Amino acid sequence: MTISQDSAAPLIVVVGSTGTQGGSVVDNLAASDKPYRIRGLTRDSSKKQATSLAERGVEVVQCNLTVDNVEGIRKAFQGATYIFIVTNFWEHLDGARERAEGKAMVDCAKEAGVKLLLISGLVNVTEASNGELTKVFHFDAKHDIVQYAKSVGVPYVDVQASAYMSNIVTFMRPAPLGDGAYVVRGTWTPGTKLPYIDTLHDYGLFARLAIESDEFNTGDGKALSAWSEWVSFEDICNSIVSEISGKRVTYQQITEEQARAGMGQGGMPPHAVDDYIDMSKFHEFVWPRVFVETDLSKLARRPRTFEEYAKTVDWTSVLP
Structure with missing residues (x-):
C-alpha cells in the first residue's frame, strides 16, 4: 500500500521519522493494507532522508522537540489520531533532558486528544534489579516517560526496542587485530x-x-517487546559474522576496568561509562528474567534473524 492522502484516513505523527525507530514506523505503516496519513517530524526538513519521505507522500514537518519549543510540538501534534514518540539519551547524554523532552511530548499528545500514544520506552533497571543497578540512565529515563503518560491519563502503549542488531557495525564494531x-x-x-x-x-x-x-x-498501557531472537555474542562474532563476511571475527570478554579505561580514552564521560557497565550487568543477569516476549506470530510478517540481518551488511566496508 502507499501512504494515504485521504483526509478521512487516520493521521499518525511520527517523531524521529528520519531516524532508525521512527523510520521503521513509517515504513511498516506504509506497508499496511490499512490507509494511514503520516506526518513525519524532523529537525531538518531539507536533508535527504526528509525529502525522500516527502516524495513518498509523508507530510514532513520541521520541529525541534525541545522543552523550549512546546508550542511548536503542540502545533505539530494537532489533528493526530496516533502519535509515536522516541527520545535519544545518547545524543546528549543527559537523563534529565530526556525526561523533560519526553514529558513535554506526552503533554502535547494529551492536549491533541490522541487516540493512542505509542511510546518508545524501556524497563526500569533500578526497579528490576531491586536497586542493585542504578546507573542505566537511558533505560530508567524512558521508563519514567512511560510512567508520566500513565499519571496524566493519556491513552498509551509502550513499544520497547530490544538490542539493535546494527550495534555490530556501530558501537560494537569489530576492531582490527592487524593480522x-x-x-x-x-x-x-x-x-x-x-x-x-x-x-x-x-x-x-x-x-x-x-x-x-x-x-x-x-490505551491502558500495555507493553510490547520488539524482538526477533536471542543470540549470544559468541555466536554473533565467531559464527554468524565470520561465516558471512569471510573474515575471522571473535568475541573477547574484558574486565570492567579495561572497559572503563578504553571508553574514557575514547572521550565518553564517566556517567555514560557507568551507564554502559550497569547495562551490561542488566543484560546478563536481569533482562532474561524480566523480558516479556511478544508473540511474533501476531505480526504482519516475521522479523529478520541476526543471520538474515548480517547478510544485508556490506562487510567489505565494515571489515576492510
Whole structure:
C-alpha cells in the first residue's frame, strides 16, 4: 500500500521519522493494507532522508522537540489520531533532558486528544534489579516517560526496542587485530544471549501491531517487546559474522576496568561509562528474567534473524 492522502484516513505523527525507530514506523505503516496519513517530524526538513519521505507522500514537518519549543510540538501534534514518540539519551547524554523532552511530548499528545500514544520506552533497571543497578540512565529515563503518560491519563502503549542488531557495525564494531582478523570486546560473558531486533527493518512491525491489534490498542498501557531472537555474542562474532563476511571475527570478554579505561580514552564521560557497565550487568543477569516476549506470530510478517540481518551488511566496508 502507499501512504494515504485521504483526509478521512487516520493521521499518525511520527517523531524521529528520519531516524532508525521512527523510520521503521513509517515504513511498516506504509506497508499496511490499512490507509494511514503520516506526518513525519524532523529537525531538518531539507536533508535527504526528509525529502525522500516527502516524495513518498509523508507530510514532513520541521520541529525541534525541545522543552523550549512546546508550542511548536503542540502545533505539530494537532489533528493526530496516533502519535509515536522516541527520545535519544545518547545524543546528549543527559537523563534529565530526556525526561523533560519526553514529558513535554506526552503533554502535547494529551492536549491533541490522541487516540493512542505509542511510546518508545524501556524497563526500569533500578526497579528490576531491586536497586542493585542504578546507573542505566537511558533505560530508567524512558521508563519514567512511560510512567508520566500513565499519571496524566493519556491513552498509551509502550513499544520497547530490544538490542539493535546494527550495534555490530556501530558501537560494537569489530576492531582490527592487524593480522586480517577482528575482535569485538565487551564485559559480557561470551555465552550471554540478548534479545535482538533489526530495528530499522522491523521495529515498526510492533508499532503497527500496537495500532491494529485489539489486544494492544486499548490505551491502558500495555507493553510490547520488539524482538526477533536471542543470540549470544559468541555466536554473533565467531559464527554468524565470520561465516558471512569471510573474515575471522571473535568475541573477547574484558574486565570492567579495561572497559572503563578504553571508553574514557575514547572521550565518553564517566556517567555514560557507568551507564554502559550497569547495562551490561542488566543484560546478563536481569533482562532474561524480566523480558516479556511478544508473540511474533501476531505480526504482519516475521522479523529478520541476526543471520538474515548480517547478510544485508556490506562487510567489505565494515571489515576492510
